[in-house]
Amino acid sequence: MLTIGQYVRPETLAEAYARWQKKKNGGVGGMLWLKMQHRNIGTAIDLCDLGLDKIEEDENEYRIGAMVSLRALEQHA
Numbered sequence: 001m002l003t004i005g006q007y008v009r010p011e012t013l014a015e016a017y018a019r020w021q022k023k024k025n026g027g028v029g030g031m032l033w034l035k036m037q038h039r040n041i042g043t044a045i046d047l048c049d050l051g052l053d054k055i056e057e058d059e060n061e062y063r064i065g066a067m068v069s070l071r072a073l074e075q076h077a
Helices: 013-020 070-074
Strands: 002-008 024-027 039-046 055-057 062-064
Touching: 013 039
Parallel strands: 002 039, 024 039
Antiparallel strands: 055 062
């Protein structure tokens, strides 16, 4: 069973990184495999408010955020 003590949604990458430095803290995403583990998480860190779900492009490169869905990637021009 997965046990979560606290749930937070940081507003900046710096805040998320600072919280992640503590050993008992961990990220949440998807939750399909996480909920099957026998583990205690002190603080669950949700990265959904950090704008990591965007695809940006310029003339030299594409930048694909860590939380871009497969469907968004398929539909992007």
